[in-house]
Amino acid sequence: MNNRYLKARTLARSRHSGQYYGDLPYHVHLEAVSRLATPFGTDAMIIAQLHDVMEDTETTVDELASDFGFLVADAVNYMTDGKLEDRAKRKDMINQRLSSLDADEESARLALIVKACDRLANVRASKSSSERHYDMYKLEHASFKEAVYRKGLCEAIWWELDNLIEPMSEQ
Ligand SMILES: Nc1nc2c(ncn2[C@@H]2O[C@H](COP(=O)(O)OP(=O)(O)O)[C@@H](OP(=O)(O)OP(=O)(O)O)[C@H]2O)c(=O)[nH]1
Numbered sequence: 001m002n003n004r005y006l007k008a009r010t011l012a013r014s015r016h017s018g019q020y021y022g023d024l025p026y027h028v029h030l031e032a033v034s035r036l037a038t039p040f041g042t043d044a045m046i047i048a049q050l051h052d053v054m055e056d057t058e059t060t061v062d063e064l065a066s067d068f069g070f071l072v073a074d075a076v077n078y079m080t081d082g083k084l085e086d087r088a089k090r091k092d093m094i095n096q097r098l099s100s101l102d103a104d105e106e107s108a109r110l111a112l113i114v115k116a117c118d119r120l121a122n123v124r125a126s127k128s129s130s131e132r133h134y135d136m137y138k139l140e141h142a143s144f145k146e147a148v149y150r151k152g153l154c155e156a157i158w159w160e161l162d163n164l165i166e167p168m169s170e171q
Pocket of ligand 1: 129
């Protein structure tokens, strides 16, 4: 495996240690996002491992820039929620930022891809084990898609996401 990727995974595991995704260690979620990001290349996988490290730990954008370069640091920064308590307000804020990103900029393109991978990992997990989260993602889907979807960026991820959120009605 690529050295930069291993370094990102090691850093993410150490910074998120003691944090949980439900009953599971947090890195289980990071691995799930990183697996979904694999077809998009090593930088996408690195960003997947680090996508919550600024939001949920003391890690700073400067530290990421010095360890992994500006491409990775900027992408993780774009994906990082603000500190607002209220989820709806927090999501409004980040959706505004994500909708303003120009996918011709490489760090923005990768942030939009990994954000979709993150949501798919969350929806997959919630569909089988957390009705509360699944209902929340269903409610958020239209605004999330409006902010994050860009034609041709990662259609297979969006195809599965749309199908999990809006299952075809029984024939
Ligand atoms: N145990 C469990 N945990 C889940 C599941 N789906 C999502 N999560 C995690 O729970 C977070 C949402 O936690 P909540 O307490 O419901 O809402 P909050 O955002 O107000 O904290 C998700 O963050 P997020 O803001 O939606 O995404 P992210 O961008 O932070 O990853 C994700 O990390 C699931 O099926 N099972």
